[in-house]
């Protein structure tokens with residue numbers, strides 16, 4: 001946990017999963033990325049599912065929800081999902097239940113970010129955080145329901161349609177401050193309506209990048225993912241944002257890094273860990 005002005009920022013883990021290393025590093029050759037990250041026999045790399053809890057004193061805000069627990073064994077095996085911990089178990093460690101979460105921000109609706117938004121309860125799919133308002137970019141909401149051949153595999157209706165049926169969705173457009181000092185910023189890049197979350201308190205800034213910069217290996221601008229729909233935008237955004245992050249000493253939150261959850265990024269894209277992922 002780190003303190004940022006009036007806010008506490010906690011790493012809330014939904015365990016780990018694996019994705020193809022080549023897909024995670026786009027045009028970077030394996031002989032190069034292998035120096036930073038180890039691949040298994042199927043060429044997959046281990047990734048964290050680290051969500052961020054913001055406690056403002058008034059509100060408990062969760063950013064992203066992990067991959068969740070609804071999956072069939074075949075899916076869990078394909079993605080090598082490692083539970084425990086799950087988000088509810090990790091919340092319990094900080095003394096909270098899912099019903100005490102007031103707001104959930106979903107960076108984008110890919111299943112490794114929105115999967116934990118809903119749970120199966122007696123045969124029905126319901127919001128995992130029953131009292132929370134779920135903040136989702138309107139463009140993301142629309143796009144997830146009209147996927148194309150390349151993006152279809154990333155969106156699962158069961159992750160988000162039950163939220164709408166329960167009346168818990170708040171669609172937002174562009175940059176929106178949802179609570180004092182907590183701002184959703186539409187970045188695009190990874191997908192057209194991807195959003196990152198900026199927390200500003202006590203004169204300091206922390207950013208949950210989500211899939212704009214998923215791991216510390218991705219801080220270098222050219223290290224974009226094969227999954228990125230607009231890799232040139234991702235590269236430009238990283239260059240711009242990380243120059244400011246270095247100057248102003250932002251705390252950077254890396255959702256998928258298996259080792260480092262929060263870090264400073266210094267000049268020359270040098271990563272200085274602030275908080276590690278619990279093993």
Ligand SMILES: [Zn+2]
Nearest residue numbers: 110112113211
């Ligand atoms: Zn992801």
